[in-house]
Amino acid sequence: MAPFIRKVNYYECDAMGVVHHSNYLRYMEEARIDRLARLGYDFASLASEGIVSPVVSLECRYLKPVGISDTLEIDVRVESLTAFKLTLSYVMTSRGTKVFEGSSVHCFLKDGRPLEIASRFPLLANTLTR
DSSP: OEEEEEEEEEGBTTTTBBBBBTHHHHHHHHHHHHHHHTTTTOOHHHHTTTOOOOOOEEEEEEEEEBTTOEEEEEEEEEEEOSSSSSSEEEEEEEEEEEEEEEEEEEEOEETTTTTOHEEEEEEHHTOOOO
């Protein structure tokens, strides 16, 4: 699947002209929502069914600085899928250079109760990183 493309905005950078570290979490979320929507799991539709997907944990590795007007290519992959947890990996590149690696773990809840993921989201299992 093609990577998510994201241009860095001026307001996301600090006084040194470098993207503030907190913005990478937003980039991860934007790419994750895009990836899941392309798999047929649009967050607005899920929310209308009472399904939410809280973040259980995050891991971030900042490899190279990114600055104003740089463009990020964000590759999101399904690393693992258990009955109740989804783990995604993220690799961000800019100008052909890897600038960030990370991962996020999510659960899914329906009306506040744990939702068994594999049966509700079968396409996720088909996209596991091999």
